[in-house]
Amino acid sequence: MTITITAWDRSPDGGRGLARDTRVRWALEEVNQPYEVRLVTFAATKQPAHLALNPFGQIPTYEEGDLALFETGSIVLHIAERHAGLLPPDANARARAITWMFAAVNTIEPPILELVSAKIAEGDKPWAQERLPLVANRVRDRLRQLSARLGDAEWLDGAFSAGDLMMASVLLRTRPSGILDEFPNLAAYVARGEARPAYQRAFAAQLAVNTRPAD
Numbered sequence: 001m002t003i004t005i006t007a008w009d010r011s012p013d014g015g016r017g018l019a020r021d022t023r024v025r026w027a028l029e030e031v032n033q034p035y036e037v038r039l040v041t042f043a044a045t046k047q048p049a050h051l052a053l054n055p056f057g058q059i060p061t062y063e064e065g066d067l068a069l070f071e072t073g074s075i076v077l078h079i080a081e082r083h084a085g086l087l088p089p090d091a092n093a094r095a096r097a098i099t100w101m102f103a104a105v106n107t108i109e110p111p112i113l114e115l116v117s118a119k120i121a122e123g124d125k126p127w128a129q130e131r132l133p134l135v136a137n138r139v140r141d142r143l144r145q146l147s148a149r150l151g152d153a154e155w156l157d158g159a160f161s162a163g164d165l166m167m168a169s170v171l172l173r174t175r176p177s178g179i180l181d182e183f184p185n186l187a188a189y190v191a192r193g194e195a196r197p198a199y200q201r202a203f204a205a206q207l208a209v210n211t212r213p214a215d
C-alpha cells in the first residue's frame with residue numbers, strides 16, 4: 001500500500017532538516033519503505049482538506065490506505081511497529097525504546113520549542129531579552145540530565161531504536177542555538193544519528209524539495 005506523507009512546499013528552515021517530516025522520512029528509510037510526499041503550503045494546511053488529516057493544521061501527516069495519522073511520535077511508532085528495524089524484539093527492551101520516544105517528545109522537545117518561540121515569535125517584545133536566558137537554561141537543564149544518562153554509550157538503550165531516532169531529531173533543533181555543542185556526548189550522539197545512511201537519504205530528499213528552482 002502506498003505511503004504518502006505531507007511536507008512543506010518550502011520549509012522555513014530552507015532544508016536544514018529541522019521540519020518534522022524529516023523524522024518520518026528517516027523512519028521510513030530505516031525500514032526501507034518507499035513513500036510519496038505531497039507538498040503543502042502553510043495556507044493549505046489550514047484548509048478543510050488538510051484539517052481532516054490533522055485537526056491542528058500541521059505537517060507531517062501520514063496516509064496509508066484508509067489510515068490517516070498525524071503527530072510524529074505516533075507516526076514513527078506506527079512505522080516501527082509494522083516493520084522490523086526500529087524496535088527491539090525483546091518486550092521489555094521494546095517498552096524502554098518507546099519510553100525514550102515519549103521522553104523525546106514529552107520531556108525534551110517542549111523546552112526546545114519554547115526557546116524557538118521565545119526567539120522567533122516573541123523576540124521583538126520588550127521583555128524578550130530578559131526571558132531568553134531563563135528559557136535557554138531550561139533547555140540546558142534537560143540536556144544535562146540526558147547527557148548524564150547517555151554517558152559514553154552509543155545509543156540510549158542498547159542498539160539504535162525509534163527512541164534514538166526521535167531523540168536525535170528533537171536534539172537537532174538545539175544546534176542552531178549552540179546549546180547542543182555545550183554537551184559533547186549529545187553532539188556526538190546526534191552526529192552518529194546523522195551519519196546513518198537512512199538519515200542521509202531522508203535529509204537529501206527534504207533538501208532536494210527545499211532547494212529546487214521556483215516554479
Ligand SMILES: N[C@@H](CCC(=O)N[C@@H](CS)C(=O)NCC(=O)O)C(=O)O
Pocket residue numbers: 018019020021056057058059060070071072073
Ligand atoms: N507535535 C507535532 C508538531 C507538528 C508541527 O509543529 N509541525 C510544524 C512543522 S515542523 C507545523 O506544521 N507548524 C505550523 C503550525 O503549527 O501552524 C508533531 O510532532 O507532529
